[in-house]
Amino acid sequence: MLFLYCVLLVSCLIMLVAGIVEQRRHFANLERIPNRVLVNGIRGKSSITRLCAGALRGGGLTTVAKTTGTAARFIHPDATEEPVYRKFGIANVVEQIGIVRRAAAYRPDALVMECMAVMPALQEINQSKLIQSTIGVLCNVREDHVAEMGPTLDDIARSLSRSMPYGGICVTAEKERFDVLQEEADARDCRLVYADPETVSDEELRGFSWFTFKENVAIALTVAELLGVDRATALKGMYEAPPDPGVLSVERYLAPDGKRLRFANVFAANDPESTLMNINQLLDLGAVDRPLNVVINCRPDRVERNGQMGAIVPDLRPDRVFVIGHPAKSAIDAIPAEWRDRAVDLGGEQRDGEAFMHELLGYLGESSSLVAIGNIHGQGEVLLEHLAELPPDEAEDAPPAGADQPAPSFARPFDPYADAPDPYAAYPTGTGPHAHPEQAQTPYAQGPYGQTPYAQGPYAEAPYAQGPHAEAPYAQTPYAQAPYAQGPHAEAPYAQTPYAEAPHAQAAPAPDPYAYGNPQPHPDPHPRQPAPPPPQPAADPYGIAAATPVPAWPQPQPQPQYPYIPGEPR
Template structure:
């Protein structure tokens, strides 16, 4: 009997601790005036970094957290810090990021969404981030085993991070009407940006190959928060990019000049095709063209999609 009372007491104690800690987290989150939750199929890490860089140079103290090629924190001064994890990635780490931002009394926190499953995306937004601005970069056919096999199905999952009665920014144009329906249900104001708002000359300021739609989206968010467009753009030029950004490398071998484009981060068929199309338009991809696919045994659906893309659309030599 005594053991039962002890167990009951411990359960009540842990329950009370959980309630208190939950309330503390809510206060921490609300103490950060600007909370930006970045979601989408492709470009999340890049857009998160670009927004953070634009806000910092605009005088808004900002902490950014990305989970792209490597998990990183970008602090108020723009320094890039590695996140040391104990075990696998877990959405619980978002709590510690909110705590850090609150303790440092920053004005803005820009966080890349970690979750894939619909219920975890819902929890991340409603219980952890409470965004004042939601961002959905785009909606593409990826993680189809988890998020759905059609664009509307995937959009329904991504829409879980649209903040209620706040603002949603997106560069998605193909099914923007679907996102608009979800935004309306949450009484959120949706803003759609297009790549045409950024000129090719403006893109020349980047030291790597950035996507215009990413820059356009990040600029729209920064301007919404009062940062001058040109000021924000200059900050984006100097930002440290994600390790997986699209880059061009030229090496000499066998008496030839070989150009290698690292596009491994575009690991869904739609994004891969868009990169291929863009490179053909801008550089012509002259000479013998070779496509190297990096597939994973635990992502067989994606491997089949990429193999079909290479054989039917890319048509390498």
């Protein structure tokens, strides 16, 4: 027995020494990487990681990156990538040690890592022990992982803040919970920087060959700016960065019986807010259209999320809602009663994929769109496999006649901005008052004001001559003939003032007795004023004035006379 205790003690000592040695080596590897960026949040972490890495590569910085989303990838400095090997297919935060070791071998200028921890305690360990980031990213706060992070959005924001670097910088595009994040940043002596999505123009967003959001681009641009990369160079690098395998995408297929199908994979956005935002963007861009059909994939370990997907059906307004996976009842019961008749249960998780795909395609029309939401694992993966077997619909991808520009080397099968109109295409040259060489391309050059201001508008002849006020009820107002033309001030500089017929119309401005060089004696400062005449009512086509009594004009009170004493202040 004593021998066994000695073996146990020696083993513990060996493990302790090995742990200390590994920790020192890990910290030494971190020291070889001067800039470390840790990306955390609820949605878009993988895309932001790739955008940040692309922006820094574009600026000439040797950059290594690692994503953890739909498919974990290790991205080399030349933008090539490979899958992250996981023993038994189980993700563990300890794998970050090996990633840092591989990254340090390149002697990089920057390392961009996606946070793979969900539990708040593990998020803090991931920051303080494994990455020790110099720049943190907290992209957004959404309702997800409530069992681990907390039931409210404030709780989730505070949990995510555990990854903020002490004494470092944190970049965020979260606006609604910014005050909560600021409190957490102040407690860690961390400078919180807001990346405003409005600083990203539609023209800059048009340069991407895959779907992304202004919030993601704004964060990547802010990180690049903090590391000394200018905006134009960072954007060029982001345009060339390969997209994440789970990025929002739209594919076109030819279904049996000649049906044409547009399919949008929105599985990666598995919270209600992100799902709605993604689908609305696809509809706005015309990537998908109506009739719109929705597929909800259910998982037994995500029952709450299944119900969330069912609850947003009225906001999507689909023609059909196909429910796959198990338990389908968790999503169908969450659909409001007035929309529940559109739900189609395609069976549980054990149903053959070919069978439920044949039934699903049978419900679709000649040309329709299909959007997949919820969780990708389980029947969602089966759905994607069977859709990939359908022949692609290349009819809409044919280039227009006369197009001789080759597609860029990084182009995706579908360009989300290909059909978007150019807001300046209708104004190629200028002929109007803005036709100066420096302003020849302004959007007003050939617009409705191209020749002269208001030349073609409702004010072409005279004020309000052709406009909506030409007739009643404004035709009988005091301004009907000309602006304020009546009254004793018609010829004076104040001919346009609204006091033309007011009680003050008869009063003339008195000369200034205090003007420089005026030898006249100073008048009485409080002379007795005559009572002004009562105000004349204006024309009232609706009889409002008759129903409302006009109060009498207040009569001035006599003021005492005070003789002027020279030398006394007035």
